[in-house]
Amino acid sequence: MARISVIGIGNxxxxxxxxxxxxxxxxxxxxxxxDDVAIIDGGTPGLDLTAYMAELEALIVVDAMKLKGGAPGExxxxxxxxxLNRGPIVALSPHEPGLRxxxxxxxxxxxxxxxxxxxxxxxxxxxxxCRLTAxxxxxxxxxxxxVRAELTALGVPVTPRRPPLTADLWWEKPQHA
Amino acid sequence: xxxxxxxxxxxxxxGHLRIDLEVEGGHVSKAYSSGTMWRGIELxxxxxxxxxxxxxxxxxxxxxxxxxxIASVRSVExxxxxxxxxxxxxxxxxxxxxxxxxxxxxxxxxxxxxxxVDVVSALGADPARTAALAAKISDWPGxxxxxxxxxxxxxxxxxxxxxxxxxxxxYWGHPAMKLxxxxxxxxxxxxxxxxxxxxxxNQVVAILGSKTPNxxxxxxxxxxxxxxxxxxxxxxxxxxYRVKSLLExxxxxxxxxxxxxxxxxxxxxxxxxKYGAGVTNYLAVPDLPTDARATRFDLPGGIVMxxxxxxxxxxGWDKGQPFVQRVTEGVARSxxxxxxxxxxxxxxxxxxxxxxxxAETEAPAKYxxxxxPRLDGKPVQVGPLAQVLVGFLTGHELTVKYVTAAIDAVKAxxxxxxxxxxxxxxxxRHAARAVRCAMMGELSLKHWGLLAANVGKGDTAIFNPPVFxxxxxxxxxxxxxxxGTLSHWCVIEDGKLKNYQAVVPxxxxxxxxxxxxxxxxxxxxxxxxxxxxxxxxLEALRTIHSFDPCLACAIHTHDADGQxxxxxxxxx
Numbered sequence: 001m002a003r004i005s006v007i008g009i010g011n012x013x014x015x016x017x018x019x020x021x022x023x024x025x026x027x028x029x030x031x032x033x034x035d036d037v038a039i040i041d042g043g044t045p046g047l048d049l050t051a052y053m054a055e056l057e058a059l060i061v062v063d064a065m066k067l068k069g070g071a072p073g074e075x076x077x078x079x080x081x082x083x084l085n086r087g088p089i090v091a092l093s094p095h096e097p098g099l100r101x102x103x104x105x106x107x108x109x110x111x112x113x114x115x116x117x118x119x120x121x122x123x124x125x126x127x128x129x130c131r132l133t134a135x136x137x138x139x140x141x142x143x144x145x146x147v148r149a150e151l152t153a154l155g156v157p158v159t160p161r162r163p164p165l166t167a168d169l170w171w172e173k174p175q176h177a
Numbered sequence: 178x179x180x181x182x183x184x185x186x187x188x189x190x191x192g193h194l195r196i197d198l199e200v201e202g203g204h205v206s207k208a209y210s211s212g213t214m215w216r217g218i219e220l221x222x223x224x225x226x227x228x229x230x231x232x233x234x235x236x237x238x239x240x241x242x243x244x245x246x247i248a249s250v251r252s253v254e255x256x257x258x259x260x261x262x263x264x265x266x267x268x269x270x271x272x273x274x275x276x277x278x279x280x281x282x283x284x285x286x287x288x289x290x291x292x293x294v295d296v297v298s299a300l301g302a303d304p305a306r307t308a309a310l311a312a313k314i315s316d317w318p319g320x321x322x323x324x325x326x327x328x329x330x331x332x333x334x335x336x337x338x339x340x341x342x343x344x345x346x347x348y349w350g351h352p353a354m355k356l357x358x359x360x361x362x363x364x365x366x367x368x369x370x371x372x373x374x375x376x377x378x379n380q381v382v383a384i385l386g387s388k389t390p391n392x393x394x395x396x397x398x399x400x401x402x403x404x405x406x407x408x409x410x411x412x413x414x415x416x417x418y419r420v421k422s423l424l425e426x427x428x429x430x431x432x433x434x435x436x437x438x439x440x441x442x443x444x445x446x447x448x449x450x451k452y453g454a455g456v457t458n459y460l461a462v463p464d465l466p467t468d469a470r471a472t473r474f475d476l477p478g479g480i481v482m483x484x485x486x487x488x489x490x491x492x493g494w495d496k497g498q499p500f501v502q503r504v505t506e507g508v509a510r511s512x513x514x515x516x517x518x519x520x521x522x523x524x525x526x527x528x529x530x531x532x533x534x535x536a537e538t539e540a541p542a543k544y545x546x547x548x549x550p551r552l553d554g555k556p557v558q559v560g561p562l563a564q565v566l567v568g569f570l571t572g573h574e575l576t577v578k579y580v581t582a583a584i585d586a587v588k589a590x591x592x593x594x595x596x597x598x599x600x601x602x603x604x605x606r607h608a609a610r611a612v613r614c615a616m617m618g619e620l621s622l623k624h625w626g627l628l629a630a631n632v633g634k635g636d637t638a639i640f641n642p643p644v645f646x647x648x649x650x651x652x653x654x655x656x657x658x659x660x661g662t663l664s665h666w667c668v669i670e671d672g673k674l675k676n677y678q679a680v681v682p683x684x685x686x687x688x689x690x691x692x693x694x695x696x697x698x699x700x701x702x703x704x705x706x707x708x709x710x711x712x713x714x715l716e717a718l719r720t721i722h723s724f725d726p727c728l729a730c731a732i733h734t735h736d737a738d739g740q741x742x743x744x745x746x747x748x749x
């Protein structure tokens with residue numbers, strides 16, 4: 001049973017929204033962590049995210065981010081209070097409940113992790129297609145290092161893999177191979 | 178003088194659903210449904226290996242991952258005429274039915290119950306009276322005075338801390354809220370318990386699918402779950418029994434809590450058995466095959482046109498089924514080039530965006546990114562209601578059993594006699610979903626038994642390898658998903674994908690008007706709904722939520738600015 005989870009969320013078919021899954025897969029290829037740390041490509045789980053955070057000690061989420069005045073590729077780390085700084089939404093569809101609503105549900109159930117960290121990278125373009133924009137791609141190494149730094153701060157031993165594995169970014173493979 | 182209302186939660190960058198209403202004399206006179214994300218999965222799949230398509234399609238939608246994976250492998254198997262082993266069929270069926278239960282429970286409790294339940298009013302409830310009321314409905318252990326007192330205290334704690342947690346932004350105190358404080362408290366308690374139960378249903382998907390949200394055990398030709406009852410690394414006795422006990426826990430919740438709750442709510446809101454019918458043409462495809470060749474199914478398929486006047490059975494998934502040729506998609510009012518209806522095998526996605534639709538103004542010629550699917554040129558409603566009507570009208574035993582149970586429950590609680598005709602309504606869709614969920618609960622355990630029996634006979638086959646011929650082949654993968662009929666249409670040339678179209682349930686239901694100005698099901702269902710307060714159009718949300726909207730286009734970008742989402746704009 002995982003004690004800490006690193007979850008990359010986002011849709012790999014939607015341009016820069018693939019940031020989260022890409023970063024966790026790159027991290028997993030570059031670093032080894034103990035068995036009680038789960039590295040998850042979470043896709044776009046909506047409210048199901050609640051189930052992935054229940055009873056954890058700490059949750060690290062990696063996600064593309066929308067930020068007023070932010071430049072594409074800009075890295076920003078939020079803590080739980082920063083994520084919860086606004087009210088939840090009135091949802092029309094099951095996608096709309098996001099990280100904020102999932103944490104609120106977990107808190108109401110008393111299973112929310114005490115520590116939540118969001119590593120966000122400001123998105124350039126979110127549109128149909130399996131590629132990141134250049135500024136977001138350029139931010140990948142920093143985001144991967146931020147995952148490492150967050151885990152280290154939580155006291156998790158993070159070991160570089162030598163040699164590193166190849167990350168399985170299957171959605172980036174060319175169509176007419 | 179009419180009032181225009183735009184319900185527009187789209188500030189989360191791209192995506193999702195917008196509803197525009199014209200209200201006259203306190204009732205909706207015209208309604209428009211628009212989705213703001215375009216889809217073009219074929220643009221990503223063209224040229225790829227058909228065996229990989231399901232891995233991509235399950236990412237179309239983060240909530241419906243499993244269903245797009247299933248429809249995709251079925252589509253390629255249909256093109257090849259490839260039969261899969263019985264174990265593979267049954268493992269897929271258990272995943273499908275567990276996923277459905279998860280989805281229906283989440284929809285009722287977490288995405289729509291708060292349209293009917295006033296959380297703040299629950300603070301005035303007496304837990305002892307609530308428990309006594311609940312005892313009349315079922316003997317669920319979560320309805321004890323202690324459990325209900327704890328929920329009330331928790332809720333009071335949230336309110337005292339100046340927040341309502343996940344319940345902020347609800348329509349509390351709205352004049353259209355009618356439940357007694359005790360019923361509201363019971364509903365809040367079940368809301369919390371449902372969060373646990375839906376996780377259990379999802380665990381079944383995770384055990385069999387190797388992972389959620391994106392399952393990894395599928396293959397064109399079967400599944401990748403090696404079966405060896407004694408091997409810890411494969412699907413073994415321990416995992417099978419874990420699946421069974423989880424399914425039993427979920428089923429207990431459905432029959433003792435979910436179905437009675439829907440009956441309890443329905444009896445308090447009898448008006449909502451009159452509103453919301455809209456399009457009364459229905460389509461459901463058969464699902465949960467019980468044999469390897471998929472000739473017999475535990476969920477019946479059929480077409481009901483104009484209420485119940487005509488019923489046409491759909492007996493299988495083969496390309497020779499007559500309805501397969503009669504499905505088209507139109508783009509007359511959608512942001513694409515072209516004006517004619519096209520069959521999905523000839524479908525194309527050529528965006529032609531004609532500009533934003535300003536809130537509270539008249540609908541422009543093109544107003545949605547969603548296409549308008551039609552059957553025989555007519556709009557059609559899909560979803561649990563379609564499934565239940567087809568089953569009920571064909572005398573399908575399991576459907577009749579749970580429809581009768583729902584009608585009996587309303588009578589027991591409220592003394593009101595419902596009729597099956599009342600299913601054509603906003604609350605009818607909720608009732609049908611609860612009925613279908615109960616059916617899925619029973620069927621998931623039945624298929625677990627079929628799998629255990631087949632494996633017990635020594636059959637461990639899980640995969641028949643696909644072989645792709647030279648030349649062009651076409652297939653259709655059908656799946657009766659939680660939100661209704663899902664179809665994936667593929668054209669394969671020399672072993673590579675040439676075209677691929679997903680016609681998803683929410684396209685059938687949320688699609689816009691067509692070239693003949695026929696409204697889609699969401700649009701038609703809203704007409705006639707009352708709107709007590711145009712600034713708080715709770716009634717419109719009730720009808721839209723009853724369809725379980727899910728536009729197949731999820732993104733998940735975090736909005737760090739935390740803008741006020743879910744805004745409603747009103748103009749006169």
